[in-house]
Amino acid sequence: MMVTDGLIEGIRQGRIPVLARAISLVENGRDGYERLLSALHPLVGRAHRVGITGPPGGGKSTLIERLVQVYRERDITVAVVAVDPTSPFSGGALLGDRIRMDSLTLDPGVYIRSMASRGAHGGLATTTREVCDVLDAFGFERIIIETVGVGQSELAIAGSADTTALVLVPESGDGVQVLKAGVMEIADLYLVNKADRPGADRLVQEVEVMLGIRRGNALRHVGPHHGPATTGSGKREAEDVSEWSPPVLTSVAVSGEGVTELVEAFDAHYEHLEQSGELERLRREGLARHTRDVVDRALSNLVWQEGDGAEILAEKLDDLASGRVSPYKIAHDIVAHLQEAPE
Amino acid sequence: MVKKADRPIRVLVGKPGLDGHDRGAKVVAAALRDAGMEVIYTGLHQTPEMIATAAVQEDVDVVGLSILSGAHMTLFPRVRDLLSEAGRSDVLVIGGGIIPAEDIERLEGKGIAKLFGPGTASQEIVEYITSWAESRGE
Ligand SMILES: Nc1nc2c(ncn2[C@@H]2O[C@H](COP(=O)(O)OP(=O)(O)O)[C@@H](O)[C@H]2O)c(=O)[nH]1
Ligand SMILES: [Mg+2]
Numbered sequence: 437m438m439v440t441d442g443l444i445e446g447i448r449q450g451r452i453p454v455l456a457r458a459i460s461l462v463e464n465g466r467d468g469y470e471r472l473l474s475a476l477h478p479l480v481g482r483a484h485r486v487g488i489t490g491p492p493g494g495g496k497s498t499l500i501e502r503l504v505q506v507y508r509e510r511d512i513t514v515a516v517v518a519v520d521p522t523s524p525f526s527g528g529a530l531l532g533d534r535i536r537m538d539s540l541t542l543d544p545g546v547y548i549r550s551m552a553s554r555g556a557h558g559g560l561a562t563t564t565r566e567v568c569d570v571l572d573a574f575g576f577e578r579i580i581i582e583t584v585g586v587g588q589s590e591l592a593i594a595g596s597a598d599t600t601a602l603v604l605v606p607e608s609g610d611g612v613q614v615l616k617a618g619v620m621e622i623a624d625l626y627l628v629n630k631a632d633r634p635g636a637d638r639l640v641q642e643v644e645v646m647l648g649i650r651r652g653n654a655l656r657h658v659g660p661h662h663g664p665a666t667t668g669s670g671k672r673e674a675e676d677v678s679e680w681s682p683p684v685l686t687s688v689a690v691s692g693e694g695v696t697e698l699v700e701a702f703d704a705h706y707e708h709l710e711q712s713g714e715l716e717r718l719r720r721e722g723l724a725r726h727t728r729d730v731v732d733r734a735l736s737n738l739v740w741q742e743g744d745g746a747e748i749l750a751e752k753l754d755d756l757a758s759g760r761v762s763p764y765k766i767a768h769d770i771v772a773h774l775q776e777a778p779e
Numbered sequence: 780m781v782k783k784a785d786r787p788i789r790v791l792v793g794k795p796g797l798d799g800h801d802r803g804a805k806v807v808a809a810a811l812r813d814a815g816m817e818v819i820y821t822g823l824h825q826t827p828e829m830i831a832t833a834a835v836q837e838d839v840d841v842v843g844l845s846i847l848s849g850a851h852m853t854l855f856p857r858v859r860d861l862l863s864e865a866g867r868s869d870v871l872v873i874g875g876g877i878i879p880a881e882d883i884e885r886l887e888g889k890g891i892a893k894l895f896g897p898g899t900a901s902q903e904i905v906e907y908i909t910s911w912a913e914s915r916g917e
């Protein structure tokens with residue numbers, strides 16, 4: 437029997453230690469991991485995946501503990517994947533998100549996994565998706581993905597969720613900066629956390645104005661108060677109901693204020709996705725993208741791990757450095773060699 | 780095959796018991812990270828149940844416990860037993876703190892692989908874990 441058969445069986449039986457093992461196998465790209473994912477694939481697609489991103493120290497982990505508490509009161513099972521950066525110097529990582537989620541540890545309906553961003557074999561976004569697929573197949577009803585920061589790769593991860601929330605805080609001062617950097621495109625929901633701190637109201641307004649400007653109407657999003665400020669005047673009648681207007685919410689994660697509203701906004705977004713047909717479209721797109729990523733990873737393996745790419749490059753390195761040959765010529769040779777290779 | 784450098788060693792660093800000092804644990808956690816390990820730090824006031832549960836969920840190779848409060852004779856073996864009950868008797872359990880010599884011997888008899896006294900250089904702990912991982916044949 438192959439290792440993966442035992443893992444698949446254990447996952448079907450709902451055994452957490454086996455789940456944890458399976459996730460490691462996938463994360464490390466060990467022998468059999470694609471076979472495992474392939475076998476689990478028919479079970480994937482039932483969970484609502486929520487990505488939460490934002491600056492370090494913004495209160496994401498604290499917020500997630502509260503969120504999960506609300507889900508658990510409703511008897512919904514939840515998995516949390518908390519991604520933190522790998523140190524580029526040592527390759528190690530200090531993963532501290534669990535500190536803020538203490539109260540969830542002993543709840544059998546909750547599974548928390550800390551992940552370093554290393555992404556050695558084929559990109560962090562791809563691996564994170566695959567880890568979430570395993571959790572989905574296991575049967576968790578919600579999967580929350582925490583990523584830090586607002587760089588391209590964090591956004592790609594958060595953006596692969598069904599619902600993406602961007603957490604902003606008054607003190608970081610980079611609120612609107614962040615929005616300009618293109619995060620706008622992926623967030624379905626904005627949350628100003630640490631609303632107990634000065635400057636929160638102003639940040640909410642700034643975000644609302646930014647959202648309005650992007651949609652060509654500076655005032656459309658500005659409601660009389662915060663909360664999903666999308667209700668309102670008769671002027672919006674003409675608007676397509678299938679369109680989602682990202683709400684700007686506020687919270688105080690340390691006290692739990694605003695967290696129920698956040699859960700409701702997540703549910704509302706998911707309902708919107710389902711009813712508008714957007715969920716179906718997103719998932720089709722996601723599957724196509726993922727398939728391409730898996731092909732890219734396989735090709736890269738073929739060239740650099742199984743094939744002679746590394747040797748050809750090493751051989752030509754002197755010529756390359758002295759300028760006798762260009763990187764393009766060598767790349768061409770490597771690819772040509774791959775095409776010649778016998779089956 | 781030139782397979783990429785093997786996966787990093789995963790270590791959970793936890794602090795069972797009631798005392799509120801985790802400076803030492805944090806220093807060790809940072810040293811392990813700097814040695815290329817993935818360290819899951821779970822913070823203060825962890826019960827043995829919390830530590831074992833987190834270790835299983837995180838699929839760690841090593842659990843490092845730091846205790847100052849004197850409850851080491853019950854806490855360490857309890858974590859060890861809970862891990863074994865969960866099918867993870869393969870996890871290396873090590874500890875640090877102020878532990879009398881005769882207790883060290885008894886704990887090592889109960890499957891706590893190694894105990895480091897106060898003032899142990901972090902590097903010594905790094906080396907211990909690294910050579911354990913190598914001997915395990917990964
Ligand atoms: N004042 C205040 N502090 C908060 C709030 N939410 C989180 N914090 C604190 O912010 C710090 C960072 O929180 P953490 O959840 O680790 O942030 P993360 O890095 O985004 O995951 C912690 O000290 C929290 O207690 C909040 O709403 N108000
Ligand atoms: Mg965090």
